[in-house]
Amino acid sequence: MAKMFPELRSSSVITRYHGGEPILSKKDIPYEADCIFNAGVVKFNGRYVMAFRNDYQFDGVGAFGKCVIGLAFSQDGIHWDVQDKPFLTVEDLHDPDVTKVYDPRLIAIEGRCYLCFAVDTKHGLRGGIGVTDDFEHVEVLSLTVPDNRNMVLFPEKIDGKYVRLERPFPVYSRGGIDRFDILMSKSPDLVYWGESQLLMGVEDVPYANDKIGPGAPPVKTEAGWLTLFHTVDIDRTRGKNGWEERWQKRYCAGLMLLDLKDPSKIIGMYKEPLIAPETEYEVEGGFRTNVIFPGGMILEDDGTVKIYYGASDTVECMATARLEDLLGLLEGR
Numbered sequence: 001m002a003k004m005f006p007e008l009r010s011s012s013v014i015t016r017y018h019g020g021e022p023i024l025s026k027k028d029i030p031y032e033a034d035c036i037f038n039a040g041v042v043k044f045n046g047r048y049v050m051a052f053r054n055d056y057q058f059d060g061v062g063a064f065g066k067c068v069i070g071l072a073f074s075q076d077g078i079h080w081d082v083q084d085k086p087f088l089t090v091e092d093l094h095d096p097d098v099t100k101v102y103d104p105r106l107i108a109i110e111g112r113c114y115l116c117f118a119v120d121t122k123h124g125l126r127g128g129i130g131v132t133d134d135f136e137h138v139e140v141l142s143l144t145v146p147d148n149r150n151m152v153l154f155p156e157k158i159d160g161k162y163v164r165l166e167r168p169f170p171v172y173s174r175g176g177i178d179r180f181d182i183l184m185s186k187s188p189d190l191v192y193w194g195e196s197q198l199l200m201g202v203e204d205v206p207y208a209n210d211k212i213g214p215g216a217p218p219v220k221t222e223a224g225w226l227t228l229f230h231t232v233d234i235d236r237t238r239g240k241n242g243w244e245e246r247w248q249k250r251y252c253a254g255l256m257l258l259d260l261k262d263p264s265k266i267i268g269m270y271k272e273p274l275i276a277p278e279t280e281y282e283v284e285g286g287f288r289t290n291v292i293f294p295g296g297m298i299l300e301d302d303g304t305v306k307i308y309y310g311a312s313d314t315v316e317c318m319a320t321a322r323l324e325d326l327l328g329l330l331e332g333r
């Protein structure tokens with residue numbers, strides 16, 4: 001039987017903004033919206049940009065009829081002006097196979113803004129990479145084969161190549177259950193990807209027993225690439241909430257450090273969750289329970305780190321920490 005983790009707590013170096021109150025939720029959206037979560041955030045040309053997921057038209061049972069990606073701008077990374085229409089929809093992809101776009105991440109590379117996103121199709125889940133220069137249109141550069149998602153890009157080329165972290169879903173070869181790991185691939189042009197290799201297995205995370213996946217795009221520090229990932233532990237005794245008959249998973253945010261020159265080397269990992277679900281919004285205020293889903297991390301000039309995460313698939317929240325405190329958590333350095 002899988003190991004259980006009854007109590008998981010957030011690190012004391014983390015401070016939740018306003019005690020865990022959302023920084024963005026449906027009341028802030030000027031068009032039809034219900035659940036606002038799993039956002040990507042980047043600092044780009046002097047302002048903060050957020051791409052967020054909006055699930056709406058809840059069927060009252062367990063699913064939403066619509067899901068779009070919205071966009072917001074901010075001067076301080078906390079208060080947001082939401083654009084008056086969605087940024088990326090299923091229709092924008094002009095592909096009859098696509099049924100849903102969601103879970104965006106934003107990355108600035110060489111003066112352009114890139115978007116990674118998940119795509120559900122009638123033939124599997126795919127990971128998309130797009131680029132925008134005007135924050136009106138997205139040019140889609142590539143889509144993975146199924147099943148893969150949770151992709152993040154590094155903010156610069158390493159050894160002349162673009163690098164991404166990703167999370168395929170190898171169900172067939174993993175015993176028919178969730179045992180999903182983080183892989184890394186490289187590309188000369190963001191279109192053709194290869195040199196794929198395992199970065200971290202779920203068994204390498206002491207507090208996960210189900211799956212892991214990339215979270216926020218890596219941030220460059222003198223010590224290495226600092227990055228957040230999500231982790232899932234499952235406990236079969238967990239029960240019902242508002243969304244599903246049996247929601248037995250808990251999502252946390254994890255922290256690791258990758259070698260600057262060779263990011264396939266993990267040079268530090270915090271052996272406990274950086275953020276575990278604890279506040280009302282995170283534990284039971286949403287459509288799901290116990291979900292922290294990190295999608296953005298920004299290092300400010302004064303050494304403060306802003307961490308953006310979806311809480312229980314319903315609202316977007318933020319926490320801060322000092323870079324030196326985050327680095328101090330990492331074992332193996």
Ligand code: BMA
Pocket residue numbers: 038103251288291293310313
């Ligand atoms: C994952 C994704 C995320 C979501 C999480 C928790 O599989 O679908 O978008 O936040 O589950 O429900």
